[in-house]
Amino acid sequence: MAPSKSIDLGDFDDDDDAPLPARGGIAARAMGTAEAPYLSTLNEEQRVAVESLDGPVLVLAGAGTGKTRVLTTRLAHLLATGRAWPGQVLAVTFTNKAAREMKERIGLLIGGVVEGMQWLGTFHSIGVKILRRHAELVGLKSDFSILDTDDQIRLLKQIVAAHDLDEKRWPARQLASHIDGWKNRGLLPEKVPAGEAHAFANGKGAELYAEYQERLKILNAADFGDLLLETLRLFQENPDVLADYQRRFKYMLVDEYQDTNVVQYLWLRLLAGGHGNICCVGDDDQSIYGWRGADVDNILRFEKDFPGAKVIRLERNYRSTPHILSAASGLIANNEGRLGKTLHTDLDKGEQVVVRGHWDGEEEARAIGDDIEALQREGHVLNEIAILVRASFQMREFEDRFITLGLPYRVIGGPRFYERAEIRDALAYLKVTAQPDNDLAFERIVNVPKRGIGDTSVKRVRELARTRGIPLYRAAQEIVETEELPAKARNSLKGLLESFRRWRALLDGLPHTELAEIVLDESGYTEMWQNDKSPDAPGRLDNLKELVRSMDEFENMAGFLEHVSLVMDSDALQSDDKVSLMTLHSAKGLEFDTVFLPGWEEGLFPHQRALDESGRAGLEEERRLAYVGITRAKRLCKISFAQNRRIHAMWQTALPSRFIDELPESHVAVEEAASPHAGFGWGRGGFGESRFDRANPFSTGYETPGWKRARAAYDSGESVRHAPHFIEGELVAREDAEATPFQRGERVFHMKFGYGTVSAVDGNKLTIDFEKAGTKRVLASFVERP
DNA sequence: GACGGACGGCTTTTT
DNA sequence: GCCGTCCGTC
Numbered sequence: 001m002a003p004s005k006s007i008d009l010g011d012f013d014d015d016d017d018a019p020l021p022a023r024g025g026i027a028a029r030a031m032g033t034a035e036a037p038y039l040s041t042l043n044e045e046q047r048v049a050v051e052s053l054d055g056p057v058l059v060l061a062g063a064g065t066g067k068t069r070v071l072t073t074r075l076a077h078l079l080a081t082g083r084a085w086p087g088q089v090l091a092v093t094f095t096n097k098a099a100r101e102m103k104e105r106i107g108l109l110i111g112g113v114v115e116g117m118q119w120l121g122t123f124h125s126i127g128v129k130i131l132r133r134h135a136e137l138v139g140l141k142s143d144f145s146i147l148d149t150d151d152q153i154r155l156l157k158q159i160v161a162a163h164d165l166d167e168k169r170w171p172a173r174q175l176a177s178h179i180d181g182w183k184n185r186g187l188l189p190e191k192v193p194a195g196e197a198h199a200f201a202n203g204k205g206a207e208l209y210a211e212y213q214e215r216l217k218i219l220n221a222a223d224f225g226d227l228l229l230e231t232l233r234l235f236q237e238n239p240d241v242l243a244d245y246q247r248r249f250k251y252m253l254v255d256e257y258q259d260t261n262v263v264q265y266l267w268l269r270l271l272a273g274g275h276g277n278i279c280c281v282g283d284d285d286q287s288i289y290g291w292r293g294a295d296v297d298n299i300l301r302f303e304k305d306f307p308g309a310k311v312i313r314l315e316r317n318y319r320s321t322p323h324i325l326s327a328a329s330g331l332i333a334n335n336e337g338r339l340g341k342t343l344h345t346d347l348d349k350g351e352q353v354v355v356r357g358h359w360d361g362e363e364e365a366r367a368i369g370d371d372i373e374a375l376q377r378e379g380h381v382l383n384e385i386a387i388l389v390r391a392s393f394q395m396r397e398f399e400d401r402f403i404t405l406g407l408p409y410r411v412i413g414g415p416r417f418y419e420r421a422e423i424r425d426a427l428a429y430l431k432v433t434a435q436p437d438n439d440l441a442f443e444r445i446v447n448v449p450k451r452g453i454g455d456t457s458v459k460r461v462r463e464l465a466r467t468r469g470i471p472l473y474r475a476a477q478e479i480v481e482t483e484e485l486p487a488k489a490r491n492s493l494k495g496l497l498e499s500f501r502r503w504r505a506l507l508d509g510l511p512h513t514e515l516a517e518i519v520l521d522e523s524g525y526t527e528m529w530q531n532d533k534s535p536d537a538p539g540r541l542d543n544l545k546e547l548v549r550s551m552d553e554f555e556n557m558a559g560f561l562e563h564v565s566l567v568m569d570s571d572a573l574q575s576d577d578k579v580s581l582m583t584l585h586s587a588k589g590l591e592f593d594t595v596f597l598p599g600w601e602e603g604l605f606p607h608q609r610a611l612d613e614s615g616r617a618g619l620e621e622e623r624r625l626a627y628v629g630i631t632r633a634k635r636l637c638k639i640s641f642a643q644n645r646r647i648h649a650m651w652q653t654a655l656p657s658r659f660i661d662e663l664p665e666s667h668v669a670v671e672e673a674a675s676p677h678a679g680f681g682w683g684r685g686g687f688g689e690s691r692f693d694r695a696n697p698f699s700t701g702y703e704t705p706g707w708k709r710a711r712a713a714y715d716s717g718e719s720v721r722h723a724p725h726f727i728e729g730e731l732v733a734r735e736d737a738e739a740t741p742f743q744r745g746e747r748v749f750h751m752k753f754g755y756g757t758v759s760a761v762d763g764n765k766l767t768i769d770f771e772k773a774g775t776k777r778v779l780a781s782f783v784e785r786p
Numbered sequence: 787g788a789c790g791g792a793c794g795g796c797t798t799t800t801t
Numbered sequence: 802g803c804c805g806t807c808c809g810t811c
Contacts, residue, residue, distance in 0.1 A: 095800065124801045148801085168794095168807090224801045259800095292799065391797050413799080447787095454787045489787095566801065585798050607797055625798085648796065649802045793807080 036080060038073055038109050042066075049279075049312045050074045053083060053251070056272070056306035057279040058299070062343045063286065063328070063631035064319030064591065071255055071281055072102055075120075076109040078251055086116035090249040090271065092123050094256050096566075098589075099125075102255070119249065123264055125566050127227035130234070130245070137238055138230045139217045145431070146565040147216070147223045150424065151440040152176055155219075159211055163204065175200055179209050183225030184293030186232055186263040189213055195743055218469075219439055228263040235270050246274040257282030257302075261293035269305065276306060284339050285332050288585060288625050290617065291610075300337060317343045319591055321350025323667045324637050328630040330664035335620045352669040353630065353637045355660055360644040361394075361599075365401040368596050371638065372407060372579060375594060382408060384593035386580040388629050390605040393647075394598065395581050402579070409579040413586035418564055422529065422540040423547055427564060429519050433503045434557045437471040446476075449528035451496065457489040473497075499523065512557040516548050584629045595633035600626075600641040601654035626659045638671075639663075748785060 039047060049059045049070045061067035075091060078084050093099045099121050106117070119126060128146065135142040147155070156172040156179075178200050182192055189210035197206035216222060222230060235242040252272055254260070257280035260268070272278040280302065287296040303309045317325055325343050332338070358364040372385055387398055395411060402409045417423060425448055431441035443462075447453045464484075465475035479485060480494040499522060506515050520526050526544065529537050554560040580592070599605055606622035614621070630637055641656045746758045748768060756768040 122801065127801095146801090227801075289799080291797085393796085450788075452787075456787080583798065604797095609797060646802090787811105789809105789811085791807105791809090793805105795804095795806105796802105 036077070038076060038080075042069070042073065043316055045312055045314050045316070046070050046073075049314065050077050052279075052310050052312065053078065053081075054277055056276050056302075056309040058257070058302045058306075058309055058311045059279065059281040059314060060311065060339060060341055061281055061283055061314040062317060062341045063283065063628070064317045065314035065343070066318060067255075067281055067283075067314065068101065068105065070314065071253060072105040072109060074279065075102070075253060076106050079106075080110055084250045087118055088248060088250040089117070089119060089253065090126070090251070091117070091120040091253040092126060092255065092268075093120075094122060094259055096122055096125075098122075098255055122566070123267075124224060124227045127231040128566065130231050131222070131227065134234055134238070134241055137241070138234050140222065140230075141220050143435075144220045144222055145435060145438055146227070147221050147440065148424075148565065149176070149224075151221075152223050154440060154443070155215060156208075156212060159208055159215065163208065165204070170200060175205070175208060178205055179212065180225055181293060182209065183223075183229045184261040184263060186229060186266050188229070188233065198743070220437065221440075225263075228267065232263050232267050232270070235267070242270060242273075245271060250275065250277060252278040254278065254280040255282075258284050258287035258296055258299045259289050259294045260298050261295055262298075265295070265298045265305075272306070276308075278306065283341075284337075285335070285341070285624055286588060286628050288588065288621060288628060290614070290621050296337065300339060313341055315341050315343050317345045319634055320345065320631060321347050321635060323350050323352045324630060324633050324635075327353040327637070327663050327667040328627050330667065331630065331659060331662050332623065332627040334662050335623055337620065351636055352667055353639060353663065354669050354671050355663070356638065356640045356671040357656065358640060358642045361397050361642045361646065362401075364598050364640050364642045365397040367640070368398070368598060368638075369401045369405050369407060371596070373405065380593065382577045382579045384634075385596075386582065386587065386590070386592040386594070386632065387596045387598065388582060388584045388587045388632065390584060390599055390607060390625070392583055394604075398581055398598075407579060408577065409581050412580055412582035417543070417546075420540070420543055422543055425525065426516075426520055426544055426547055427561070429523055429525065430516060430557065431561060432473070432500060433515070433519055434507065434561060436473040436500070436504070439465070439472040442472045442476075445523075445525075446493070446496065449524050451492045451524075452488050453493050453496075454489070457485050457493070460484055461493075473500075496523075507557060512554070512560065513548055513551045515557070516551060520544060520548075584625050587632050588628055591632055591634055593634050594636040595629065595638070597626075597629045597637065597639045598641075599645075600639050600657035600660055601645065602657055603652075603654055604645070604647075605657050605659070623659065623662075626657075746785070 039050065042050060043066075046066055046069065049057070050073045053074075059067070059070060061070065071091075075089065078089055079086060091102065093102065103117065103120060118129075121129075131138065131140070132142045132144075135144060153172050153176055156175050157167065160167060160170060160172050160175060178196075182189075182196075189206050192206040192209065197203055199205055200208065216226065235245070249271055252268065254268060259282070268278065268280075280299070282299050284296055284299045287294060287299070290296065298305075303311060320328075322345055325345055329343055356367065358367060368387065372382070375385065376382065389395055389398075399409070399411070401407075418427070425445055428441040428444040431438045432445065435441070443458065446458060461472055461475050461479055464470075464479055465472045468475065468478075470478075476493055477497055480490050480497065484490075485493065503515065503519050503522075506518070510518075526541070529540050529544070532540075551557075551560050554563060605626070606619055610618035610622050612618075630639075639660065641660065642654070644651055644653055646652070744758055747755065748758060749755055755771050759769050
């Protein structure tokens, strides 16, 4: 949701149900003869995508083909031709940023701010809006609060503990991810397949999930998954409500369709049920969020799901040079499950994609640093240079190097503003002030700063709350009137409650920013950080100031709090010239003149865990990630790998990524690394069977101390122990590892160990008594039913 | 109840 | 090698 200045929490009126202008009205007729100016800037396919308004449409928009332009123009077109009022169009995106951008661009197209586009937003923000209107139908009150991941974990911890389960063996975090997974797939507790319910705490998974849902209802709260799942349930159980929204949303637009999960898909299909005017835009080759529930199948199946669908391919790329485009296309062609697109461009050939090998990660960072300084000397702007890594730990090497060089850089997608502890604490104070029944917020700050109300006291309050069925805050009010707590804790708690009472009284009288300052001051929270000696304390104080400042944009406290529970990002300013450093995932949708892609090594990229846990599907997703990386580059793309890398304090020898060998030769130039350590073995004869000798990385007689050490480790097997067993990942892992869980007692077959019986199931790990090989723990994806 | 040492885990991340 | 969580001690 865009940071709108006022959020109406109680807007239950249906002012957007105004009658449609008759088809063939004046506006439409005028359109027929005079060409709308915004149409003339589109290419042919884009124009078809914009003008195919009726029925299901899938726009397959390759990287850099003008996807956002099509989406926004199509929306503008719907409004300009009088097909629909702004309030009759449902337009969903995944991120707040995307929603914000779309709003701005539509404004530019049709002039001025678009009024009444109340159904343009993220899946989640639209879900909340619908849920608040009909909360009582799903067992909530319309002012329900939204839990973030942190609150969710704390709640689950309590539930796990109440079942006398060992937190160590069954971490709440793991349960949370199971529950998220179920919610992503649209599964209510009673629908969780028996096999999967076994995945946690010996079969208690579904039971704990059910209990968690009950607790949420008692707390009058919903987690992120509920915002989608409960909306779906609302539609499924209340046909009249569904029919109302089907009528309301005359046209639907979906961005990044390849990232939708099952609930979102079911949601969309229900809503599009009547008219079927749904337009989904996406790129199956850029689906990189399978691990958090996105289902590429949604886009692959579109034509089946929506019969008569029109599929439009945008294949003309406006971003990258032919070499870059061809390298990326050649790579992605190795994937099997694709709809297939052929990207082309009119740009000049440009430079080939550069591939370069290094001795270790440090040398790689040094070389990239040098490259960037050279580019800078040639007059390139740092803002147009990016380093995209697979995993965030890789960033450190670059940060170290850039600090040494004095090269300005910015890290994108680090810890989010609203996820910082001090911000969450401050928000918890404000929440308790505005919503005394918010138990999780209350618990978070009851003893922060330390005021002598420890775990034992909190536990007493919680017990009372539970037995009496009242919120913690009320329980606290009652308990301080008794002798239940030790005097110190009692007085302290009494004082805190008195403070909250005082602050609450100021809610209506005082501007909310001033009140926030008072709360943070009088609670001793600011003071706590002022007295903190740690080096990051001043930064935290700054963040608190920034928080209060940002509240200014909102009308009142309630509006502000609603905004922050949905919007967890804060836009970093892009004013000064800096190199961007980020993960491949956060680079999606961005573009840069020059892109560096370091760390292309087996085990790191493709990541070993992706292969272990998801087999072939995992490998294909990693390949799409590589594709996303390359297609971010406009003019120059430099891929590199290191032979040796330190991961978790252990030196590991790695092989060049298979993705490097998958790049089509004619679009790649191998560059010798400048360092004296590099240039051994694999650089020699250009392209052979494999460009880089991956069978034996130590096949040359190269002799330096570091090299000898590495070879000794290799020979002794020390690094082999950690070396990726990529062959297994590729050859025997099954694609649908998750779909059919194994049960205890089941007879299975393993490629290496032969036949055996499953004796225990722990998520995707199985303990199997093999007939020949004894008892082993193996991944479920490596066994099959005989 | 608060603090400090030991222990384990460790891809990606939005809402 | 670093960070967050847990448990034991004062």
